[in-house]
Amino acid sequence: MDDFTPAQMARGRALRRAQLPWALGGRIAGLLCTLALGLTPAGAGLVTAVGGLFGGSRTAQVLAGTAVLLLIGQVLQLPFGARVRIVRRRYGLVTQGWRGWAVDVLRGLALGLLIALPVVYGLYALTGRSPHGWWLPAAGFAALLTVALSFLHPLLIEPVFNRFTPLPAGELRTALLDLAQRDGIRVRDVLVADASRRTTALNAYVSGFGATRRIVAYDTLLSTAEPREVELVVAHELGHVQHRDVLVGTVLGAVGAAVAVCLLGLLADWSVLLSAAGATDAADPRSLPLLAACAALIGAATGPLQCAVSRRIEVRADLHALELTEDPEQFIAMQRRLAVTNISDVDPPRLLELLFATHPSATRRIAAARAWRPARG
Structure with missing residues (x-):
């Protein structure tokens, strides 16, 4: 503890x-x-x-x-x-x-x-x-x-x-896409969900099948957690896909x-x-x-x-x-x-x-x- x-x-x-x-x-x-x-x-x-x-x-x-x-x-x-x-x-x-x-x-x-x-x-x-x-x-x-x-x-x-917007180009987006590629998983996009208008809770998930598959991260997660922690959350979600x-x-x-x-x-x-x-x-x-x-x-x-x-x-x-x-x-x-x-x-x-x-x-x-x-x- x-x-x-x-x-x-x-x-x-x-x-x-x-x-x-x-x-x-x-x-x-x-x-x-x-x-x-x-x-x-x-x-x-x-x-x-x-x-x-x-x-x-x-x-x-x-x-x-x-x-x-x-x-x-x-x-x-x-x-x-x-x-x-x-x-x-x-x-x-x-x-x-x-x-x-x-x-x-x-x-x-x-x-x-x-x-x-x-x-x-x-x-x-x-x-x-x-x-x-x-x-x-x-x-x-x-x-x-x-x-x-x-x-x-x-x-x-x-x-x-929820409203979804693409995660702007940058180190985090590149890291998440590279993580999916290293895992052998095809991802169409990385999206940000406007969860902050409802909650302060943190979350991310991978949704869709095949060509519709995308990584979705709560905006609360992106604004609160360290980039490496976001990667770990997404790696867990990629495990569900894998x-x-x-x-x-x-x-x-x-x-x-x-x-x-x-x-x-x-x-x-x-x-x-x-x-x-x-x-x-x-x-x-x-x-x-x-x-x-x-x-x-x-x-x-x-x-x-x-x-x-x-x-x-x-x-x-x-x-x-x-x-x-x-x-x-x-x-x-x-x-x-x-x-x-x-x-x-x-x-x-x-x-x-x-x-x-x-x-x-x-x-x-x-x-x-x-x-x-x-x-x-």
Whole structure:
């Protein structure tokens, strides 16, 4: 623990303790609300009522029901998200005003509707054709949609929330491009994301596939970290590319989406659940809240497994950064800067790490970097 002062460690713990009840409370509240609507006739009544406002047809019930469920979820999360934001602002991590935050919330809601409405409409088109066998073609469509969104995310979704500008020519840009070239990775450009209008946190990532691949660095990182530390962050991100983590993650996500739809098919054919939800079968639009509840339960149950896989991937990317740069000292310096600037809890309770952490703790990453050179010999 000599890498961090007692004050730095205490500050990270204090932030975690201040925001965790609200962040976790938001998750629990959202899950309970979804279950309350999906496992009781309340959700069916809601779908019937809002569908009736638009003519009462099956299509109206499906589309209006989807929209109102998304809206309820968004409204429910607002107080929890706002409280987390207040806490993070108190610690200096938030720079965006409330108006900008509200605009981002509305953008997220609009994007969610843009994706969800045609997807759910297509789903119920399949259930209408085959109330008991719909899940088989739906699983295939879910896999294809996951792949499509993964490819389109850097091109269509990222620009909705951030502006990107090319990193000006200079030593750092040359160093980052040389780093990618030395790693055998083709990079189209080095971009700067205007993260400072929302946060003081530091980050960088590599996004896109093939000809669209680019290195993206937060402007906060470029203005705060030493150039060599920026290189180490990018080397870690190049590790994800080198090991095809995005591609493998996309394939696993597609398989997971297909399996989840198959599970939904089994659950939606269970008469006990249908009766509790007030629906006749999966083709009944009133089953929409039930499907949402089952999907939420599947997501909550698989969350810790996804986090465990993510941590293993991040450990491998750290190792790649060390092998590419052969600079464990600067890697450790970079981890210190990230942890201190982002006010991370550098040694969180193990249970919280297992359940929710997508990255190893800072102390674990630093310890691995110290062990790297002796292990390499």
